[in-house]
Structure formats: C-alpha cells, structure tokens
Amino acid sequence: MTDTDTDLPETPFLEVSDVVERAVDAAPRWRTLEPAMRAEMLRAVADRLEGADDELVALAITETHLTETRLRGELVRTTFQLRFLAGVIEEGDFLQACIDTPDESWPPGARPDLRRVLRPLGPVAVFAASNFPFAFSVAGGDSASALAAGCPVIMKVHPGHRQLSARCGEIVCEALRDAGAPEGTFAVVEGDKAGRALVTHPDISAVAFTGSAKVGRMLFDIAVGRLKPIPFYGELGSVNPVFVTMRAAAARLDEILSGYVASFSLGAGQFCTQPGILLLPAGILDRDRIRTMVASQPSAQLLNDRIDGAYQESLEALRHRPTVEVVAEGSRQPDGARTPTLLRTTVEGLVADAEHLLAECFGPVSLIAEYDEETQLIEVAEILEGQLTATVHGEIDDVVVPGLLDTLAEKAGRIIWNGWPTSLAVTWAIQHGGPYPATTSPLHTSVGAAAVGRFLRPVTYQGVPDHLLPAALREENPLHLPRRVDGRYRSGSPPV
Amino acid sequence: MTDTDTDLPETPFLEVSDVVERAVDAAPRWRTLEPAMRAEMLRAVADRLEGADDELVALAITETHLTETRLRGELVRTTFQLRFLAGVIEEGDFLQACIDTPDESWPPGARPDLRRVLRPLGPVAVFAASNFPFAFSVAGGDSASALAAGCPVIMKVHPGHRQLSARCGEIVCEALRDAGAPEGTFAVVEGDKAGRALVTHPDISAVAFTGSAKVGRMLFDIAVGRLKPIPFYGELGSVNPVFVTMRAAAARLDEILSGYVASFSLGAGQFCTQPGILLLPAGILDRDRIRTMVASQPSAQLLNDRIDGAYQESLEALRHRPTVEVVAEGSRQPDGARTPTLLRTTVEGLVADAEHLLAECFGPVSLIAEYDEETQLIEVAEILEGQLTATVHGEIDDVVVPGLLDTLAEKAGRIIWNGWPTSLAVTWAIQHGGPYPATTSPLHTSVGAAAVGRFLRPVTYQGVPDHLLPAALREENPLHLPRRVDGRYRSGSPPV
Numbered sequence: 001m002t003d004t005d006t007d008l009p010e011t012p013f014l015e016v017s018d019v020v021e022r023a024v025d026a027a028p029r030w031r032t033l034e035p036a037m038r039a040e041m042l043r044a045v046a047d048r049l050e051g052a053d054d055e056l057v058a059l060a061i062t063e064t065h066l067t068e069t070r071l072r073g074e075l076v077r078t079t080f081q082l083r084f085l086a087g088v089i090e091e092g093d094f095l096q097a098c099i100d101t102p103d104e105s106w107p108p109g110a111r112p113d114l115r116r117v118l119r120p121l122g123p124v125a126v127f128a129a130s131n132f133p134f135a136f137s138v139a140g141g142d143s144a145s146a147l148a149a150g151c152p153v154i155m156k157v158h159p160g161h162r163q164l165s166a167r168c169g170e171i172v173c174e175a176l177r178d179a180g181a182p183e184g185t186f187a188v189v190e191g192d193k194a195g196r197a198l199v200t201h202p203d204i205s206a207v208a209f210t211g212s213a214k215v216g217r218m219l220f221d222i223a224v225g226r227l228k229p230i231p232f233y234g235e236l237g238s239v240n241p242v243f244v245t246m247r248a249a250a251a252r253l254d255e256i257l258s259g260y261v262a263s264f265s266l267g268a269g270q271f272c273t274q275p276g277i278l279l280l281p282a283g284i285l286d287r288d289r290i291r292t293m294v295a296s297q298p299s300a301q302l303l304n305d306r307i308d309g310a311y312q313e314s315l316e317a318l319r320h321r322p323t324v325e326v327v328a329e330g331s332r333q334p335d336g337a338r339t340p341t342l343l344r345t346t347v348e349g350l351v352a353d354a355e356h357l358l359a360e361c362f363g364p365v366s367l368i369a370e371y372d373e374e375t376q377l378i379e380v381a382e383i384l385e386g387q388l389t390a391t392v393h394g395e396i397d398d399v400v401v402p403g404l405l406d407t408l409a410e411k412a413g414r415i416i417w418n419g420w421p422t423s424l425a426v427t428w429a430i431q432h433g434g435p436y437p438a439t440t441s442p443l444h445t446s447v448g449a450a451a452v453g454r455f456l457r458p459v460t461y462q463g464v465p466d467h468l469l470p471a472a473l474r475e476e477n478p479l480h481l482p483r484r485v486d487g488r489y490r491s492g493s494p495p496v
Numbered sequence: 497m498t499d500t501d502t503d504l505p506e507t508p509f510l511e512v513s514d515v516v517e518r519a520v521d522a523a524p525r526w527r528t529l530e531p532a533m534r535a536e537m538l539r540a541v542a543d544r545l546e547g548a549d550d551e552l553v554a555l556a557i558t559e560t561h562l563t564e565t566r567l568r569g570e571l572v573r574t575t576f577q578l579r580f581l582a583g584v585i586e587e588g589d590f591l592q593a594c595i596d597t598p599d600e601s602w603p604p605g606a607r608p609d610l611r612r613v614l615r616p617l618g619p620v621a622v623f624a625a626s627n628f629p630f631a632f633s634v635a636g637g638d639s640a641s642a643l644a645a646g647c648p649v650i651m652k653v654h655p656g657h658r659q660l661s662a663r664c665g666e667i668v669c670e671a672l673r674d675a676g677a678p679e680g681t682f683a684v685v686e687g688d689k690a691g692r693a694l695v696t697h698p699d700i701s702a703v704a705f706t707g708s709a710k711v712g713r714m715l716f717d718i719a720v721g722r723l724k725p726i727p728f729y730g731e732l733g734s735v736n737p738v739f740v741t742m743r744a745a746a747a748r749l750d751e752i753l754s755g756y757v758a759s760f761s762l763g764a765g766q767f768c769t770q771p772g773i774l775l776l777p778a779g780i781l782d783r784d785r786i787r788t789m790v791a792s793q794p795s796a797q798l799l800n801d802r803i804d805g806a807y808q809e810s811l812e813a814l815r816h817r818p819t820v821e822v823v824a825e826g827s828r829q830p831d832g833a834r835t836p837t838l839l840r841t842t843v844e845g846l847v848a849d850a851e852h853l854l855a856e857c858f859g860p861v862s863l864i865a866e867y868d869e870e871t872q873l874i875e876v877a878e879i880l881e882g883q884l885t886a887t888v889h890g891e892i893d894d895v896v897v898p899g900l901l902d903t904l905a906e907k908a909g910r911i912i913w914n915g916w917p918t919s920l921a922v923t924w925a926i927q928h929g930g931p932y933p934a935t936t937s938p939l940h941t942s943v944g945a946a947a948v949g950r951f952l953r954p955v956t957y958q959g960v961p962d963h964l965l966p967a968a969l970r971e972e973n974p975l976h977l978p979r980r981v982d983g984r985y986r987s988g989s990p991p992v
Contacts, residue, residue, distance in 0.1 A: 429612040431956035460927035
C-alpha cells in the first residue's frame, strides 16, 4: 500500500540483534506454555489495550487522520481478534494432533506408533500496515496469530503511526510480562534497515507483512533468497472487482450503486478490500445521480502526506489513461481532506489497458467499466490477477453466474454475493488472502482462525515413550485436544 | 540426491506447451469431480500398476540395479499409497470445510454467512527422484497427492529410469482415461530443459521435487523468482543423525550397531532417510566386531554410473577429511557392486568440520562420531541444519533425553526412538519433511495424508445462495464431509 520513508528513526542494528536474541531465548518457554496459558496472556493483552482505549484512539487520530468512530471500531476488532484467537488455541484443533497406533498388517511393512503435532516455527518478524493502526499493526492479526501459535514476535512498526505503535508496544510488553510471559516474547523495532535486518536474520523463522506490492515483493525476494529461505506471508494488494449482472442492475441499480460508492469511499478508500472496479451493463449509468451519491460521501484526509502525494500521482495517471472518463471529480480541500473520484471506461478499454486499469490505486477512487454482453464478465474475470476478494451482484438464476463464480474462485480468496468486500469478519471460516499478487502465499490467510497455521510446522514422533512425548500427543490426552486417532477424528472433550 | 544429465532426450518445448495446455483444459473437469470419483480413479491407477507388476519390476531392475525384493516392496507401497490417499479424500477432512452462520452480535459488526473450503491450485509439475523409481516417481507420492487434491500433474521423469517411467506414464494415463478422467489430467515429459520450462510456465501453479540440494535450490530459486511466484515443495536432503546415549550403548551396543549397519547399508545407502551419522560414546567401538557386521552386508550396485561416480568422489573427499578414520573399507567389485564403508571421527572433529562431515553423502557410507560427555549430544543437535529425521537410542530415564528430543524437534520433521529412519510408513500421522535444507517448505510433508494439502488453497464464500455454492459447502452437506460449523467440528456421517 505504501513504501516507508528512509529518513525516519531507525532501531540501531545492534539493538535489533539484541531483540532477536531475546526472542530466541523466549521461544522455548513461550512455545512450551500450554495453549490455555498463552490464551490467557492474549486476553490480558486485549484487556490492557481496551483499558487504554481513549489514550490510544486519541494518539491514532493525530497520526492517521482516521475518524474516531472508525478507530474505536478497529480497536474493538483488534481486542476481539486477540480473544477469538485465544479461543481457537484453547479449542486445540490448530495443533492438528494425529496418532496412528502400531499396525503389523500395514503395507508394505508394519506401521510403528506415529504421533504428529504442529510445533511453533520460532521468532517471527511482523511488518505493520499503514492503514490499520490497530488491526494490522502492533497488536494486530499477524502478531496475534504468531503469538497464539507459540512464536515470539518482533514487530517492525509503520512510520505512519510511530507514537501509537510505541505506546501499543509498551502495553503489549507490559501485559505479557505481568501475565507471566517470558521476557523477549514481544518487541518493536523501527525503520527500513531494521526491517531488512530482521528478514535476513538467521534466527527469524518467518515473516508476515501487509503493505505495498513493491515493498512486499522486495522483502519476499530477500526472504526466499536467504541461505536458508523462510516463509514470507505478504498481503500485497488487490483491486477487488465487483461484477453486476444485467438483471441485478435492472432490479436494483440505485441500491447497488449507493452501496458501491459507500464501499469504495469508506475510510477514504484506504482498505485492501476496497472495490477498485465495478463492471456494469452499458448505457444505464445516470451521471447526475451517481455524482450526487459521490458528493454525499464525507471528505477525509488520507493517512498521511506521503500517501496523499502517492494517491495524487496515481489518480492523475489513471484519469488520463486513453479510455478513462471522469464521472465525478474529487477535490482536495484546504485542510487536505479529499472527496472521492469516480472514473468510467468500457470493458474493451479495461481489457486493452489492463496493466494500468486493473492495478490497485490506494485512495478514494474507483472505476466503472461498462459491458455490452454478460459473457464479457467472464472475459474480465479470466484476465484478473490474484485478488483478495471478488464480488458478484446478481439474481440467483442468472445464467452467467455459475461460470462467473467458478472463474472468480480461481482468482480470489473470498467470493462475495450481493454484498461489499470492505467488511471483513474475524471468524473460523474467513479467508483473507489469495493468489499472487494478492498475497505471496496462496495457501494461507492473515485473518481468522486459520491464520495461526502460518507459524506452525509438523513434527512426527515415532515410537517415543509416552512421558517423553509433547503433552499434545500423550495417551491420556492431558490437554483435551481433538485428535485424529487411526484416521478417525475424536473430540477433545474431557470425560464427564 | 543427483543431478540429471544434459545430453539425454528432451521433450521439445512446443510439446511441453501442449502438455500444459491440455492440463489447463483438464483442470476444471478434474477438480470438479467429486472426491469419491477421483478416489475411484486413483484406485484404478493402483490396480493397473499392480496388474503390470512383473513387467514393471523387470524394467526397474534393468534400469536401477535395485533388487527385486526391494522393487516389489516399493511397488506395493506405491499402490497402497494411491489407495490410502483415495481413502483420505473420501473421508473429506482434507477439504477443511468450515461454515460460520450469520451472527448479528459478532464484534465489531455483524458476521455474514461465511463458508470456507480448500480448492485445487491447478496444474502441478512433479520432478521424479532417482532412488525411488516407483514411490517417488511417475505414480509416486507427489503425483498421487496432487491428483488426489484435484490437480492435473505433469511429471518430469528421472533420466535414471526412462523406460520404466515411460511405461508407468502410459499405464497411469490409460487407467485414468479408462476410468473417465479428462484427457490431460496426467502426462510425462523428459529432460532438464523441459523441467525448467514447466517451473517457469505461467499455467503451472506448484512444483513438487525430490532430489539433490543443488538442483532443488536452483529450481526453487526459479519458482520463487517468477513474475508470479509459485509454491515449490522440494525434498532436498538430510544426514539423519542418530544419537546413542551412554546407558543405551551399555545395555545393547551390539543390537544398536547391527541395526545401524543394516540401516545405513540398506538399498546401497540410497535413501533420503539413510542415517549418515551415529553419535556413540567414546572407547566402546570394537573395530573387528563392526567390520564383521559391515562385511556381512550384501554388496550392491548403485542406481547408475553417474551416481556411482558421484559417490566415489564424495567418499574420497569424506574419508580424507583431517579427523576421519576408515573403520571398514568398502570395495567396488568388478561388476560395479559396492560394499559399505564405515568411517569414524570424534564429536570435536565433527563440530570443527561440520560443513563437510554433516553433509549428505549419497551411497553406502556412514560416519560414527564418538563423544565423551552426553552434553555433547545436545551440542551436536544444536548445530544441525534442518533434517528429515533424527533418531535417539536411549533408556527412558536418561537425563539427557528430554532436552535432546526437544532440540531435535527444532531441527527435524520426524523423531524416532530406538528405531531406524529408513522405514517410512504411509499413514495419517507421518511427516516426511523438515526445515531447510531437508525441504524448501517446512510446513509440509511429501508423504502421508497431509501431503494432499500442499496443492489446495482456501476460498471463502460470503452470502452465496446455497445452489451456487460448491457441493462441499451446501447446507445439506451432500458430500457427507466433516465440517466445522460455528466453530464446532461435525462428523460427515450420513444420517442413518
């Protein structure tokens, strides 16, 4: 979403080394805590953040220009996420414990006693996002899921909200320490050099990143180019296309367009799930009507001057592409607040200039592409790059819909029907990810229960005596984990 | 394990393109088959291979020098693996189906209907191994798990068993076609250039590889350096250290050493799980006794002349390292058959020369490192690189054992107690993988039920009407899948 500056404070290299060393020391103690104890500590972090909500929201307002309502909502989401992941690790299925008892008849030779469980990778580096100062930053989803998995976290904060990050870092560290977590379980560092030092550090075992495709790809290349490559979970960007069928447009054009305008303008368009493209039947767009809708959106300052400048530049480039027409002209007010811009092209224009028109533009702008035939919806779906989301507004018996949904499922991590991508619930079944360049790791999600799995790797114990096994695999199942035994799932409920 | 020659037949580039195009065409039809139907087709492949067992084993003998017993066992393992994975996908948990019903009270806003399921990645390129002409080749574990997942497979065969690979390829294609699989679901190609063309092809969505660290790393670098990086599952190599405690050695030295000699000599030492290092208390090795044990092992030709030559070179280098002593001298007989070589050093020697002495040497050689104090076992464990396996021979109340097992679990994918790593069962709980350089992807396994997960990515459907959902997510659960509903696991058993 945005690059970071290079003239900002940097955590000195020696301090980064110290921080990693403390994380290495903390790792065995943090990972061997029973999940229920780590869960309690995550809840303690949530409680402390909640207790400091007024202070934190006030700091966040000064640094990000986001509204109080938005920031309070984001903080609720952040503390909920910590508690939700606490519940996920208490439930225990995240460890995927699995036991095969010995079987002499197993082909081609006998099967020994085999017990498999997931184990934390080790210290994880997390890069915070500019646009979610709480939910994708210091105590956000990547930190929460790595800590829940049993990995110490070193957070490279975002320069767009330094004060807030420092304060959140203090709160997280204090909460963990007071709850009994080992020293070194969590730390923050600042600056691009410190960030790169983390990615190259031999004791960092994985990286989670939310940010621009440019910076994300650069760090990914470093992570996979190491002597010992490590997993790099980058959430890079997405245009989140929305497809409106002819009959849906005929049935409820006004409702769809007002939802669209609200969604792409929300938070000054600074969501990774912002709908950047809307595919609409040709000839039905009432320009006056949609200008009114756009004009009714609140103006808002972008996160900071750098992002505002980058937006200005991208917007200028986009609006001057050959087939692009400006439908609603956004403005920049004296205080820096911007009103949204709405652009228009045709599907032919979109396809011919896909490299520029299907690229993410971070800020309050979106593009309507008009189509003549519904088959063009499939054509556009087929040329899409990987997306976090794809949305269809349709009628349930639209002929184009089944094929469209299937094509979109090839391209996106989340498929939304008659809704908008800018809401993202933290749940068991959510997926926030997608094929490259939406993320660098299509198998994973950065939000929801499954996010924990990014920081765990399997280890199988063969013939190991019961008392030498990790608790998760002992015969008596002292952690009450759900386990697969001889291929059958068994609930972990304690005997009553 | 071994590089491939460059003066061997090559599938022409245009033909590789055609093969990928056919796989792309097959992909939507193969992935939308119900898992139970794909399972039947995997079983049909197993049946056909089994029906041709005499022919295939005879071909394999001429090309690999492996014994008939070994090859028949490997073919049994291969057909069992196909049937086992058929059962895994029929059971259905591999799809990780998960449903969250709408919840207005979900913080920070309402939760919509969210349904998550795993979806096949698309066409997969598989690179066959030299040393398992059946189980890690044409119809081996990587192919079987990618096909089971719902991905078409293009197999780059190993030049060490071309005829066998061609014949197995025909059998797999025929079996799939006769069972009703779409044309293009499976194909074989030959040659390094064809292999590289697959890794760089924009329509290949993942690569599975078993082979040398050198070739594996080169292909990994290509896969992650693509404009659109793809997952690369490389199983590269391992020295599979074995640690013998003082009391275990005192209690049953002879039994341990004879097991060791059998394990490192098995199949002329050409297993990725061959124990390359044995840590033994100093001063107890009876050289005459162990020479007799080594001499009693059958001589065997290595897989082919190239591998024999590479072994000769590595062996020469290894035996002339400063601290290394030859305990049992192997020989090369006129027919090319080799007898095993056993080397010896001290732990000090091992640690000082770790780069050379802790490197995989592919062939019938292993190294005993003698230690004075059991704490040295932990020291060695700590300097290990990522391993497929690590083994401990101990007594259950040995003081060193808990710490040793925990350190080894940081380094290896499978921990074996009082056994040998060269047996590897295909089961639910098996893990065949490990941190780099054992593999390029520590989160995954190339053997067992979980191997299927390498080729699937999650997609969440938000608010999508029931009849437009994939069958796995429909309300009535027509596939009888186990599913997590509102956070709780529910078995997929049909109502009785």
